[in-house]
Amino acid sequence: MISLNINGKTMAVDADADTPLLWVLRDELHMSGTKFGCGMALCGACTVHIDGQPTRACVMPASAAVGKKITTIEAIGNSAVGKRVQQAWAEIDVPQCGYCQSGQIMAATALLKAIPKPTDKDIDQAMSGNICRCGTYPRIRAAIHKAAGQA
Structure with a gap:
């Protein structure tokens, strides 16, 4: 066990x-x-x-x-940052197929906890290991900025 x-x-x-x-x-x-x-x-x-x-x-x-x-993604919305990320994802309508989005949200939440006001370069670096086959990267970046209060 x-x-x-x-x-x-x-x-x-x-x-x-x-x-x-x-x-x-x-x-x-x-x-x-x-x-x-x-x-x-x-x-x-x-x-x-x-x-x-x-x-x-x-x-x-x-x-x-x-x-x-x-x-896990099931509880990420229990934190204030995680909740803001999930809300921004919905408002920006980030997902297309949605398969990668739980991993994207987890990475974005970790980024915003570490760097509350990230630059585009910060976002690109933090999110570079998360692949979206549908190519929603511009919406992901916009949602991260929105969750950070920058949009």
Whole structure:
């Protein structure tokens, strides 16, 4: 058994220590908001926060998250910054297909917590590891500026 702190709750899961956190979240805990994209930490669809830092859940063994605070898309709106990001995403109508958007929101929230008033360069750098196949990058940038109170 592995005990994890997910979205402020302690959850015990029966999983091998090397099972990627992504699959523990999706298959064991039925939290489907975190998406599988590439399985190699290259696309960002699986982004969660580990102790506040954006982390790729597809390559992180569940055992490496023991004793850490895990936040998923299901709870990101519980923080003021996360809620502003989600509201800006809806107001700007960012998603097209939507598949990557949970990872995008997780990365954007981490950015705004670290840099409350980011420049375009800050946004480009922070979001560069999150791929959107639909190409909604201009709307993502606009939503981040809006969530930061800059739009």
